Amino acid sequence: MAVQLDFGVVLERWPELVRGTAATIGLALAGMALALVIGIAGVAVLRGKNRIGHAVVRAFVEVIRNTPFLVQIFFIFFALPLAGVRLNPTVTAIVALGLNGGAYAIEIIRGGVEAIPTGQTEAGLALGLRPSEVFRFIILKPALRSIYPSLVSQFIMLTLTTSIATSISAYELTSVAQRIDGDTFRTFEVYFTITVIYLLVSWGMMAMFAAVSRRAFAYPTR
Amino acid sequence: MFARLLSGTTSRAVLTAALLALPLAGAAQARSLEEAKASGTVRIGIQADNCPWGCLGSTGQAQGIDAEIGRALAAHLGVEAEFVPMAVANRIPALTADKVDVLIASLGITAERAQSVQFSQPYAENELFVTAVKSQALPDLAALSDKAVGVPRSTPMDTILTAQAPTDATLQRFDDDASTIQALLSGQVDAVGANQFYIQRLETARPGEFENKFPIGALYQGIGTRLGEADWNNAVNTFLDDHLSSDEFKAAYSEWLQIDVPDLPESIDSVSFTVAQQ
Amino acid sequence: MIGPQELAFLGRGLMWTLALTAIGFTGGIVFGFLVALARVSPLKWLRWIAAGWIAVFQGTPLLMQLFVVYFGLPLLGFSPPAWGAVAVALTAHASAFLGEIWRGAIQAVPGGQTEAAHALGLGYRARMRDVILPQALRLSLPATIGFLVQLLKGTSLAAIVGFIELTRAGQIVSNQTFKPLLVFGLIGLIYFLLCWPLSRLGRRMELRLAAATAR
Numbered sequence: 001m002a003v004q005l006d007f008g009v010v011l012e013r014w015p016e017l018v019r020g021t022a023a024t025i026g027l028a029l030a031g032m033a034l035a036l037v038i039g040i041a042g043v044a045v046l047r048g049k050n051r052i053g054h055a056v057v058r059a060f061v062e063v064i065r066n067t068p069f070l071v072q073i074f075f076i077f078f079a080l081p082l083a084g085v086r087l088n089p090t091v092t093a094i095v096a097l098g099l100n101g102g103a104y105a106i107e108i109i110r111g112g113v114e115a116i117p118t119g120q121t122e123a124g125l126a127l128g129l130r131p132s133e134v135f136r137f138i139i140l141k142p143a144l145r146s147i148y149p150s151l152v153s154q155f156i157m158l159t160l161t162t163s164i165a166t167s168i169s170a171y172e173l174t175s176v177a178q179r180i181d182g183d184t185f186r187t188f189e190v191y192f193t194i195t196v197i198y199l200l201v202s203w204g205m206m207a208m209f210a211a212v213s214r215r216a217f218a219y220p221t222r
Numbered sequence: 223m224f225a226r227l228l229s230g231t232t233s234r235a236v237l238t239a240a241l242l243a244l245p246l247a248g249a250a251q252a253r254s255l256e257e258a259k260a261s262g263t264v265r266i267g268i269q270a271d272n273c274p275w276g277c278l279g280s281t282g283q284a285q286g287i288d289a290e291i292g293r294a295l296a297a298h299l300g301v302e303a304e305f306v307p308m309a310v311a312n313r314i315p316a317l318t319a320d321k322v323d324v325l326i327a328s329l330g331i332t333a334e335r336a337q338s339v340q341f342s343q344p345y346a347e348n349e350l351f352v353t354a355v356k357s358q359a360l361p362d363l364a365a366l367s368d369k370a371v372g373v374p375r376s377t378p379m380d381t382i383l384t385a386q387a388p389t390d391a392t393l394q395r396f397d398d399d400a401s402t403i404q405a406l407l408s409g410q411v412d413a414v415g416a417n418q419f420y421i422q423r424l425e426t427a428r429p430g431e432f433e434n435k436f437p438i439g440a441l442y443q444g445i446g447t448r449l450g451e452a453d454w455n456n457a458v459n460t461f462l463d464d465h466l467s468s469d470e471f472k473a474a475y476s477e478w479l480q481i482d483v484p485d486l487p488e489s490i491d492s493v494s495f496t497v498a499q500q
Numbered sequence: 501m502i503g504p505q506e507l508a509f510l511g512r513g514l515m516w517t518l519a520l521t522a523i524g525f526t527g528g529i530v531f532g533f534l535v536a537l538a539r540v541s542p543l544k545w546l547r548w549i550a551a552g553w554i555a556v557f558q559g560t561p562l563l564m565q566l567f568v569v570y571f572g573l574p575l576l577g578f579s580p581p582a583w584g585a586v587a588v589a590l591t592a593h594a595s596a597f598l599g600e601i602w603r604g605a606i607q608a609v610p611g612g613q614t615e616a617a618h619a620l621g622l623g624y625r626a627r628m629r630d631v632i633l634p635q636a637l638r639l640s641l642p643a644t645i646g647f648l649v650q651l652l653k654g655t656s657l658a659a660i661v662g663f664i665e666l667t668r669a670g671q672i673v674s675n676q677t678f679k680p681l682l683v684f685g686l687i688g689l690i691y692f693l694l695c696w697p698l699s700r701l702g703r704r705m706e707l708r709l710a711a712a713t714a715r
Contacts, residue, residue: 005575062692062696062699063688063692065649065695065699066649066653066691066692066695066696066699067653067688067691067692067695068653068654068656068657068667068691069653069656070656070657070659070660070667071656071667071670071684071687071688071691072688074667074671074680074684075680075681075684075685075688078674078680078684079680079681079684079685080681082680082681083681156558156559160559160560160561160562161561162561163561163563163564164561164563164657164660167660174561174563174564187567187571188568188571188572188575191564191567191568191571192568192572194564195560195561195564195565195567195568198559198560198561198564199555199556199559199560202558202559202560203559
């Protein structure tokens with residue numbers, strides 16, 4: 001009994017694959033945006049003087065970085081409603097992705113910020129910039145430029161992590177794959193196809209980030 | 223590669239041909255009944271967390287009506303039963319990929335599944351319902367309008383509700399029964415597509431809160447074997463011929479399913495319970 | 501309630517989590533070493549193959565890698581038990597990530613050292629073994645430990661193919677006891693207690709390394 005591979009029954013469902021891919025990209029972008037906000041806010045707190053704030057951010061980073069995403073998303077979806085917080089699957093996925101990516105973003109951004117020589121901050125203050133302006137122009141932008149590569153690889157990871165959201169019934173590419181598999185039982189073909197799509201999505205994301213970097217972080221030439 | 227293929231004016235036939243209906247060299251020869259007997263074990267796919275059908279007890283041993291039938295089948299064949307825990311989604315792939323010899327995994331007999339699996343004659347009945355909290359008025363399918371309804375992915379509950387629920391009902395598909403029940407308990411869905419045992423499990427969790435609203439169909443479970451493999455199919459049918467009328471089976475059925483053995487149908491849709499003779 | 505039986509069940513799941521991590525990490529070290537060497541090889545085609553291997557595993561979800569290996573191996577005529585398929589997938593995954601980490605470390609060893617070793621008449625093997633790799637190993641330790649933490653957390657995805665490791669065991673207990681808050685909290689705590697010391701160790705090494713290389 002030779003095994004026959006048949007990709008036709010999978011590929012003929014291409015409209016669903018396209019919708020699922022779009023949903024995956026949407027989840028990823030929303031997750032990244034939230035992660036970036038959490039990352040920047042977290043670093044701002046860490047640079048501030050509030051001791052409790054420090055402790056909360058540190059604990060958040062350690063807990064998120066040292067537990068699996070699957071456990072985190074289960075916790076938010078199945079357990080938090082018992083504590084009165086009920087989020088639908090898509091929102092749960094975005095929040096989980098944002099919290100997870102945010103913890104890593106805090107670490108990455110903090111590293112970049114700490115690498116800025118203090119003399120630069122002092123120079124900014126001496127020029128009469130307000131502390132918030134110093135943070136924005138002298139710390140944040142150069143720091144973002146130097147940490148950009150790490151942030152991008154973290155965001156690619158975040159994109160790939162969206163596949164886990166299927167386990168709380170969120171709609172994205174992997175959930176589409178599981179439906180097609182349920183109808184066709186062409187399991188290997190389905191997951192092989194989906195894997196190729198993920199590869200294209202992550203390569204596309206990398207190309208997009210490279211383009212952003214060329215525009216956003218170019219030093220003035222004059 | 224994928225995008226280019228899609229953007230072309232390819233029809234399905236061309237796609238299929240282009241993307242190779244490819245016989246892999248050295249592909250697996252699935253294990254035959256003789257080989258299983260020689261090895262002294264039969265590998266039985268069973269659900270890991272879906273009692274009273276099949277589950278692993280807290281010490282890891284297989285339990286449930288499926289486990290009882292599995293052990294009786296092994297005894298009938300004169301071998302040891304080796305239970306392999308399955309998730310809902312990988313039951314059939316695990317069988318076709320020769321990871322197990324037979325599936326006794328609360329597998330409802332449907333025409334779609336019969337395209338991929340050879341079913342035996344049925345050994346149990348499973349009634350399907352829409353289930354929700356008592357305070358919610360849900361007289362019929364139309365009342366599901368605008369509601370979030372949980373179903374275990376790719377099960378008959380999924381198929382039936384996908385086809386029959388109002389279009390503005392949101393179907394949320396979970397990996398298995400357990401997650402679906404958990405979603406109802408957590409209030410993540412308003413109702414679920416349930417089999418006859420959800421209510422028992424909901425009662426254990428929160429007594430008196432939930433009820434079956436209306437039936438959406440009935441399913442009959444069969445033992446799954448690989449398509450075209452008459453040796454396995456014959457063996458399980460022969461086993462069931464005797465076993466279904468035995469006191470041992472009746473006792474196990476009422477112990478686990480809390481009801482007497484119902485009348486099981488002679489035929490279902492257009493599904494054949496035996497491998498066609500060639 | 502969660503009694504001794506449930507805890508014992510979680511304990512067995514934990515053993516599988518540790519076993520899968522150990523197998524994946526050990527296999528990843530062996531094959532990742534080969535991937536790293538291929539990646540910095542003088543042979544162009546070998547560099548290409550290694551780069552492709554790394555790109556595929558870093559560009560696709562671990563969950564898909566598990567699915568493809570789990571359902572693909574039988575098509576190739578192998579039928580390993582579930583843990584075997586998961587172990588193969590984790591090993592391949594780890595080899596790509598560790599290979600890339602070590603490539604970076606090998607290339608971070610200053611080029612002058614290779615030239616010096618050349619000048620001393622050392623061949624490829626002696627150069628790698630006695631000069632480059634010992635330094636690269638030291639440089640790569642923090643990132644290697646960081647990946648070990650990722651891998652340990654990644655084993656939780658074996659739950660989705662139905663393999664009963666710690667997370668899946670937690671799901672099952674949660675569904676029997678209907679105490680998801682407690683059970684998933686407990687599961688999270690167990691992972692944390694495993695991963696946190698490793699993360700701290702990695703960070704301490706990183707700081708020591710930074711202090712040692714700072715001038």
